[in-house]
Structure formats: C-alpha cells, structure tokens
Amino acid sequence: MNTKTKYVVVGVALLCLAYPGFAWLIGLQVEASMAKREQQAVEQYPGSITLISRQYHRGVYGATEDLTYGLGGSALRAFAPLASGSNIGAMHLIVHNTIHHGPLPRFRTIGLATISTQIQLPTEVSAKLRALLGSEPTIQIHGRLGWLGGMTTEMDSASYQARLADGTEISWQGLKASSSVNRDLSATSADVRLASFGIKSAQVQVEIDALHMQADWKRTFDLLYTGPFALKIGTVKWQSLPGSRQVLLQGFAVNGSGAADGDFYKSAVDIGADAVQAPGYSVTHADYAVSIEHLHGPTLVALMKEARAAQLPTTATTDGFKKDGVELLLHEPVLKITRLGFTMPEGELRLSATASAPGLKREDFDGGPLPAALLQHLNLAADLRIDAALVTRLLASNGQRDALRAQIDAFEKQGYIKRDGTALTAHLTFEGGKLAVNGLPYPPNRTR
Numbered sequence: 001m002n003t004k005t006k007y008v009v010v011g012v013a014l015l016c017l018a019y020p021g022f023a024w025l026i027g028l029q030v031e032a033s034m035a036k037r038e039q040q041a042v043e044q045y046p047g048s049i050t051l052i053s054r055q056y057h058r059g060v061y062g063a064t065e066d067l068t069y070g071l072g073g074s075a076l077r078a079f080a081p082l083a084s085g086s087n088i089g090a091m092h093l094i095v096h097n098t099i100h101h102g103p104l105p106r107f108r109t110i111g112l113a114t115i116s117t118q119i120q121l122p123t124e125v126s127a128k129l130r131a132l133l134g135s136e137p138t139i140q141i142h143g144r145l146g147w148l149g150g151m152t153t154e155m156d157s158a159s160y161q162a163r164l165a166d167g168t169e170i171s172w173q174g175l176k177a178s179s180s181v182n183r184d185l186s187a188t189s190a191d192v193r194l195a196s197f198g199i200k201s202a203q204v205q206v207e208i209d210a211l212h213m214q215a216d217w218k219r220t221f222d223l224l225y226t227g228p229f230a231l232k233i234g235t236v237k238w239q240s241l242p243g244s245r246q247v248l249l250q251g252f253a254v255n256g257s258g259a260a261d262g263d264f265y266k267s268a269v270d271i272g273a274d275a276v277q278a279p280g281y282s283v284t285h286a287d288y289a290v291s292i293e294h295l296h297g298p299t300l301v302a303l304m305k306e307a308r309a310a311q312l313p314t315t316a317t318t319d320g321f322k323k324d325g326v327e328l329l330l331h332e333p334v335l336k337i338t339r340l341g342f343t344m345p346e347g348e349l350r351l352s353a354t355a356s357a358p359g360l361k362r363e364d365f366d367g368g369p370l371p372a373a374l375l376q377h378l379n380l381a382a383d384l385r386i387d388a389a390l391v392t393r394l395l396a397s398n399g400q401r402d403a404l405r406a407q408i409d410a411f412e413k414q415g416y417i418k419r420d421g422t423a424l425t426a427h428l429t430f431e432g433g434k435l436a437v438n439g440l441p442y443p444p445n446r447t448r
Contacts, residue, residue: 023061027101030113031058033149034097038067040185044223052092065097071122091122109144115151117141149183168201186219205241210234220260221297223304229256248277264331265297270339280397286342296331299324326365329374332358337382347387347422355380380430387423415440 035054042051050070057064071091098116100106105114119141138160143153157175164170174195181188194211212232217225236249251274259266268291276283303324334356341350357377364377391408395401408424411417416437418425428437435442 020060022103023101026103026112027058027060027063030099030101030145031056031063033112033145034065034099037151037185044185049093061101063099063101065095065099067095067097069093069095093122094120096120112145112147112149115143115145117143117153150181152178152180154178166201168199170199172197187217188219188225189216190214201241203241205237205239207235207237208233209236217258220258221265221301223301224258224260224265224297226258226260230254245279246277248275249273250275250277260297263297264293265295265300266291266293267295268292276342281344283342283344285348287339289338289340291336291338293334293336294331295333296328299327299331303328326362329357330360330362332356332360344390344393346393347390349384349386349390351382351384353380353382376433378430378433380428382428384426384428385420385423388419389422391424414444416442 034056038051038054042049048071052068052070053066054068055066069092071093096118098118100114102110102112104110108114119139139155139157141153141155143151145151155175155177157172159171159173161169161171172194174193176194177190177192179188179190190213192211192213195209197208197211199206210233213230215227215229217227217229220226231254233252234250236252237246238249239246251272253273254269254271256267256269258268268289270287270289272285272287272289274284276286306324334354336355337351337353339350339352341348343349356379357374358379360374360377395404398404408417412419412424416426418438426437427439428435430436
C-alpha cells in the first residue's frame with residue numbers, strides 16, 4: 001500500500017469516527033431550531049392554535065418529536081361539524097415527526113435533517129371521517145431542514161376514491177404540494193396542484209380539473225405579506241341531478257398581490273373567468289379587479305391584532321377596533337375597482353370606480369356617527385358602460401322590464417344616461433355629500 005493510499009484510508013477512517021460526533025452536534029442544533037420554529041408558528045396564529053406539550057427524544061443519528069396542539073377560534077369552528085358540542089373545546093391535534101440528523105441524513109441528501117410528519121386528527125374527528133369516508137386518505141409529508149435554518153416540505157397524496165353510506169362518491173387524483181420557509185418564517189413560497197376532484201350524489205355532480213395554486217410571500221409590518229398569489233382552475237362542472245341543468249366554468253383565475261411602500265401597504269386581487277355557461281346564459285371575459293391602496297401598515301397590523309385578540313379570552317373591546325379603524329381612515333386609504341364586467345353575445349358591461357375620503361380629521365369623529373363623518377369627505381367617481389342590446393337581454397326575464405325600460409328612457413332624456421354608439425354610459429361622482437351623474441345633480445331639482 002503506497003503512502004497516498006494510506007492517507008486516503010486514514011482520512012476515511014477519521015471521517016467515519018468523527019461522523020457520529022458531527023451528527024450528534026447537528027442533532028442539538030436541529031432540536032433548538034425545531035423548537036424555535038414551532039414557537040414562531042404558534043405566535044403567528046394566536047387564538048387559532050396553542051402548543052400544549054412537546055416531547056422530543058434525541059439519538060445520535062435521529063430523533064422523534066410529538067407535539068400536542070390545542071385548537072381554538074377559527075380552528076374549532078372548522079372542526080365543529082365533525083364533533084359534538086360537549087367535546088369540541090377539548091379537541092387536540094397531534095403531530096408526530098421522525099427526524100434524521102445530517103450532515104448526510106440517511107445518506108440520501110445534504111442538510112441539517114430530514115423530517116417525516118404524521119398528523120393525528122382529534123379522535124372524534126378521525127372516527128367520524130372513517131365512518132363517513134370508509135377510510136382516511138393516505139397523505140405523505142416529508143421535509144428537509146437546510147443549513148441556514150430554512151425548511152422545504154413536500155406533500156403527496158395517492159389517488160383516492162370513496163363511497164359514502166348514502167351513495168355519494170368522492171374522488172381526487174394527483175394531489176401534490178410543496179412549500180418552503182426561511183429561518184424566521186418571514187419568507188414563504190407554496191405550490192399546490194390537483195389534477196382532478198369530484199363529488200357525485202343523488203342531487204349534484206361536481207367536477208374540478210387542473211387546479212394550481214402558487215404563492216411567494218415575504219412578511220412585512222409583522223403580520224402583512226408582500227408578493228404574488230395565484231389560483232387557477234381549468235374547468236369546473238356543476239350539474240343538478242336528476243336532470244341536465246349544468247353550469248360550466250372555464251379558465252377561472254384569482255391573482256392577488258401585496259406591496260409595501262414606506263409605511264403604507266397595498267392589497268390587490270383580480271378574479272376572472274374565460275367563460276361561464278349556464279342554462280340561458282353564456283358569459284365570457286368575466287373580470288373583477290379591485291385594490292385597496294395607501295393603507296397605513298402599522299395601524300392595519302394593530303387592527304388585525306385587535307381582531308385576533310377578540311377570539312381570545314381577554315379584555316379586548318370595540319374601543320380598540322374603533323380607535324384603530326379611525327386611525328386607518330385618517331391616513332386616507334383609497335379603494336379602486338379597476339375592472340368589473342363581462343361579455344355576452346349581445347354585448348359588454350364594464351364598470352370602474354375609485355373611492356377615498358381625503359381631509360378627514362380626528363375631530364370629525366368626536367361625538368358623531370362614523371358614517372356621517374365619512375359621507376362629508378367621501379370622494380367617489382365611477383364610470384359605467386353597457387351595450388344597449390345587453391340591457392334588453394338582461395331585462396328580458398324581469399317582470400318589471402317595461403317599467404325599467406321606461407325609467408332608462410327617462411334618464412336618457414334627462415341626461416343621466418348618454419349614448420356612445422350602441423352603448424349606454426354614465427359618469428357618477430359623489431363629493432361634498434352630493435351625488436352627480438354626468439355632471440347633473442341627482443336626484444333632479446324638481447322645481448326646474
């Protein structure tokens with residue numbers, strides 16, 4: 001054996017001897033990291049979950065962890081249909097983690113640790129799900145804890161089919177999800193895909209295909225998030241049974257985003273569908289885009305904390321809500337409806353609007369109702385455009401169509417409705433407590 005080979009053999013031997021020590025030291029770091037992460041998660045959702053107990057058993061190359069969570073507020077309301085009222089407050093959720101320490105966990109990857117997770121639902125909920133579904137879906141959850149403290153998690157569910165006692169059939173295929181969070185949970189990304197989901201009963205049949213959800217968020221102002229969110233569904237079919245009445249939704253999408261600029265926050269959402277078909281109706285390019293801008297971030301967070309505190313057994317009162325609500329209005333938020341409308345074979349409808357309340361002062365809210373103060377400062381501008389043929393189509397099935405048609409004609413003669421080619425238009429403003437349509441005061445001055 002030459003000298004070089006001896007060095008290699010000695011190096012490998014030393015590495016093998018040192019590896020258990022490295023794994024043990026990494027195990028200490030993993031335990032601390034997991035504890036900190038779990039505490040941060042609980043603090044992010046006060047009133048929803050509480051960590052009742054944590055049992056951690058660490059070995060050289062791995063560990064096991066059992067977490068018992070108490071449920072409260074919104075979480076209890078979600079489980080309420082599956083639990084009796086007397087036991088609902090005592091329901092617990094148990095999470096069991098099987099952990100393998102690095103630096104080469106099970107020699108399958110590089111990182112601090114890999115984690116396999118099993119979630120045990122409250123006993124009563126689990127029993128009712130088994131009775132309802134016949135069996136519980138098999139869901140695998142695996143995570144990887146990185147060297148910098150971030151974690152990636154993948155969830156996978158095999159195709160599932162079940163037939164309930166009343167004959168209802170439930171099925172899904174291709175459920176896959178992945179997520180990643182950084183060390184302090186301030187940055188989160190998620191990707192969820194579902195190939196298909198279906199429910200068929202004696203009354204209804206629902207089919208959902210090609211669902212895809214994505215999010216990439218960063219925390220700001222402690223509780224708010226910036227970044228995009230997107231949900232897309234290829235098709236949704238809804239059919240009433242027995243019979244052939246069917247609703248078909250194609251290309252449904254929700255796109256949202258949050259952004260911060262200094263002390264101010266903006267939230268926007270755009271909901272749309274390529275096509276909606278229902279008995280007697282065929283709609284395309286349905287769209288609703290709205291945003292709330294110039295929200296004072298610190299005040300909005302304080303308002304959110306007040307809302308969360310209201311779910312806890314504390315002394316939270318409506319005074320905190322009113323104080324933070326008024327403070328938020330004093331920073332002059334702006335509501336914008338960029339687009340609201342749809343298209344039918346007869347024509348198109350489109351609406352846009354902007355609302356704000358500039359110039360509000362704290363004394364405007366002293367001794368008077370909130371709506372009255374707002375109305376005095378409210379600035380509203382809206383534009384409506386609808387094709388005349390579409391108006392006729394929408395009124396066709398209305399029992400008051402003749403009266404409504406006459407009212408529209410009267411508004412046109414008075415100037416409250418204008419024609420632009422084949423379309424009817426109106427421009428509305430509300431300022432200083434007064435409403436105007438196309439520059440004319442409304443209601444009209446009856447003395448004229």
